[in-house]
Amino acid sequence: MGSATTQALEVSNRGLASTEGIDLQVASELFAIARVVGGSSHLSGALADPAAPAAARAKLVDDVFGSLSPAAVSLVKTAVEQRWSNAADLVDGIEELAVRSASIAAPSTDLEGELFAFIRTIAANPQLELALGSRLGSPDAKGALVDTLLGGRAGAATALVVSSLVQQPGERRVRQLLSRALRIVSDQRNRTVATVVSASPLSRSQAGRLASLLSAKYGREVSLNTVVDPAVIGGIRVQIADDVIDASVASRLAELRHRLAG
Template sequence: MRGEASRIADRVSRDSLAPKLRATGEDAWRIGNELFTITNVLDHHVQLERALTDPSRPVEDKVAVLKELIGSTAHPMTMEIMTDLAGRKWSRAQHIANAVEDFGVDAMMYYADATGTTLQVSIELAELHSALLNLPVVRSKLHDESAPAQARIQLLHNVLGNTGFNKVTMRLAEHATCNPRNRRYLETIQWLINKFSRHMGESMITVTTAAPLNIEQIKKLTAVYTAKLNHPVHINSVVDPTVIGGMRIQVGDEVTDNTVIAQLQKLHRSVQASA
């Protein structure tokens, strides 16, 4: 939980700089990557976080620290964002890293907007989430910080194989495992899905079935969930032959699993319990 001061600092900073960040177009890719790197550095250097959030320290001193941290090769927008954040009040020192990460995700969304791939990325994130639901061992390894970050990234690439995911999807998926930030892997992916859905003004409804949904099924699900949630929704159809039949529907963190495989597993547990 962030304190009130941190929530205000994060929101006001992002709202005020959003037009400039959006206007960077395809440069937002570079900015997002730089901000993710800075997030990782801050997470592993508490004293640096304190230096940038100390209210008794002049802003000029903080800017000097930032220049030493970022160097002269960073994008000017990256420096502007960090300078703005360093000049605000924070409830706790570590909250500034949360804000930097938020800006990093924003940058990736603006890059996706600039390249016309926002919907594609949101769908691919939902597909990744769906694919990992039944892989608890893999999920555990993806956020296991006792393993080297590069090893976790390699595992992610091995799992994804030749999916052909957009580079924004891949970068976000890598960030989730490279720097878990005390979150479980699927928790981070769901957080990203929610951010993209809000960005597009829609909710993502992921429906997993053994065979592709037809147009009439998609229309019916769209109508049902638009009425239920009282705002536009996007149906992300994921095909998984192992579910055999039925549907698994995920809305945010809520999963309704009426697949045949889920019913068989439930029956199996019931038989074991009564044996």
């Protein structure tokens, strides 16, 4: 991510924080705008053109998307008025605004947990990931497939995020898209997500103690996504971003075998 994009994202996200009336309709419109902009190299190029005046780029947003909600239009205008490293980063930035809006609109939904569960479902089913990530499938068909898979199993915000992202994966893998969305939601909610792998399910008290210890270590609230994998034998493996804490028996045995092999 270039420095221009980093700054543009910061300004765009501050605009979101000061915008009232954020609901799932606004999030849905932002996803739709991202798809339209991402699907047109001419439009994305014009909106991200640093040589064009910011006011002209904002006017183009009004001309193309002026019939949508004032909140969605205002957020996109703020985004296009910034300088982005490239047009693809602008599209990603609008998608990020959409994901953050969905998180804001559904504060009581366990969006992180539901996204993680769907990511695990995809990881366990390569054919499903292929179907959702294929360029040959129509966006509507992919959205319908997600609705079928999530029907009654996840909230409206989760269904919106997943179905919207799989409709235009571009060069990105579906799991990559959804993992990025999970990180964005966690950041919006001022949390850090830890993936915990253990040989058997953690009890509520064990999970609570672990979350408290990790929160103290990282200086912000940590929520746990747990995976049961008998291969770890015992103990746990914790991953937060690029940090890995491996206290599993399998890891210790592997280390011991390595030492014995000399």
